[in-house]
Amino acid sequence: MYRGKPFSNLTNYHSHSSFCDGKAPAEDFIKEAIRQGFYSYGVSGHAPLPYHTHWSMDMEDTQAYIDEILFLKEKYKNEIEIYLGMEIDYLTRDHNPSSSFFRNLPLDYVIGSVHLLEDADDKNKDIDVKPEQFCALVDNSFGSDIRSVVEMYFTKLKTMIDAGGFDFIGHCDKISLNASAYNPAILSESWYRDLVSGFFHYISDAGCMIEINSKAYARAGMFFPNIENFTLIKQLSIPVVVNSDAHYPADVNAGRFEVLAALLDNGIKEVMELRRGEWISTPIKSM
16 A cells, blocks of 8 residues: 555546446445545446446446436536546447447547457457456467467557547556466567557557556556556656546545556656546646
């Protein structure tokens, strides 16, 4: 746990609720954010997919989700800025953040993410699972070819970047956690380092914003992107937003101060925050 000075950059725009795989109603997250002195807070439910999953909202729940967050935005408008977001998967050319269905929703912002890859039979496989499940998935559905799986992941992210429709990229190298479980040496292998470096250059050339996701810090000691990439992010002037990917109200601020301290250590002195509906580059400041 971070034991230095707390920071005043109290915002979070990656948060789930009981509309998808979050473990409490959206209002509970907002109340906790207010209690901790947050300036602004965004709820970003997993967008509906063309089929039912245990972790995304169903299509018929979309309007109820929108109505609930808009209601909470009005209810707490004198205490905190609330934003209506959605985390949308790049699934196919027809289902992704740029799809007309999502573009026509009254969202304040969109997270573009990849959680699913197609196997040899064109069946979608969820790769954002527990490490032991991921390892079995690589062996059983992807021919034990971890390099191919990693390359597919980053290729799909690039395809999403080309399609657009999102405000920032969610946990853009999250596969590094599970890939390391499959092959502990993978992060130090030259092909992997070159692949990730090329990907961040791709992000920079496209002018995209990314999040620094702190969800796995407490249990795995990792950020997404990994801290080893912070120097490159600085060199490429990629704007970053710090999010906890909260699934429990208690986690609205989890890992934030560790991220902010690490960013400063690597020469990144500003983060992006929503203020009055606009993304603003804001200095990292101690309280």
